[in-house]
Amino acid sequence: MNSNPWEIYDLLLERIQLEAAEVIVKHVSIGLTWTLCQSHGPQGEGIGLAMSPQQYTRTLPWSGTLVDRPLTDIAAWIKSWNPFEATIGLAAVNAALNANSSSLAAEATPIPITDSPNLSVFEYFFPKLKNKKVVVIGRYPGLEQYESQLQLSVLERNPLEGDFPDSACEYVLPDADWVFLTASSIANKTFPRLAELSRNAVTVLMGPSVPWLQDWVNYGVDFLAGVQITNPDALRATVAEGGGVRIFDHAVQYHELDLSQRTMQGLKTDIANLATQREQLKAEMDAWYGQTGSKAPSRFPKWPLLEQIDRDLALLDLRYKRQWDARHSA
Secondary structure, eight states: OOSOTTHHHHHHHHHHHHHTTTOEEEEEEEOSSEEEEEEEETTEEEEEEEEOOSSOOSOOTTTTOOTTSBHHHHHGGGGOSSHHHHHHHHHHHHHHHHTOTTOGGGGOEEOOOOSSGGGHHHHHHHHHHTTSEEEEESOOTTGGGGTTTSEEEEEESSOOTTOEEGGGHHHHGGGOSEEEEETHHHHTTOHHHHHHHTTTSEEEEESTTOOOOGGGGGGTOOEEEEEEESOHHHHHHHHHTTOSTTHHHHTEEEEEEEOHHHHHHHHHHHHHHHHHHHHHHHHHHHHHHHHHGGGOOSSOTTHHHHHHHHHHHHHHHHHHHHHHHHHHOO
16 A cells, blocks of 8 residues: 555545536535535536534635635545545545546446445445454444444444444454445545555445545455435435435435455465565575575575565465455355
8 A cells, every 4th residue: 555645635636637627516515414515517417425524613714605616626625634624525526526427336236225224335245244353434323233243343433332432443453354444534534544454354435425436446445335316406405404314215325336356356466476576585595505505594684574475475365365255255
């Protein structure tokens, strides 16, 4: 993974430059739970969502000035440390991506709607999660129904009883088999670190805030579970009226896209390259001991590198097995 945490944000903005070159902001709503940005341009209208900041403010200095501004200007706010600006920026990015009929979202598979539509993603993946260590970033309403059936850990910024505080991510995520990572982590800037810590797990980037982008696979994401808008009018009204999970009842539906095939191919390539490097080092070691004979010190000088390659191969093998299980388990 790239060590520059801003890379994914720059990439998102780069990807929408052509999509939104002549697009303007038509409407913005900051609801209690969701923030919505609606755009208008040559390809028609787009609507993007992001989770609203879970905090209160009495003053937003730019209120009433966003309509008719270039969408790319507002999307650039995704890099802001102001939580309201960053949220609107993410919603604007999603509006740009969703306005394109050839969006990656068109390839996604609808997730069947359950009795609790906001939990449809967990129900969809449930058969693959048995006997796995599952970590969910964020306390989704109703998630407690799975706690007795799964090895489930929840990381939450405002933890309830039984939840881990978000600071526990450093300890919990590296040991996980599956991680469900909320896309609101993009706006609050925790995504780069959370994704890095989840690198060994099968990772699902999920929620209405998900930007439909193939490039997430380069950051350890294996599945996208975002939404497609089924009723724009109902969505605007529900957001403006403070709706939360109600948007799943009649305005949006979860869709899933499997990116892991590319992940597995990359893992196979990495394993093959490391195995080749290991064989070359072993050949060097044999030659070195053959030349030095009885004068050889206790260890081959490159022994630490050889040990590191063995550790890396073991880790890659574990990651590949988890990917295989994710695709082939019931």
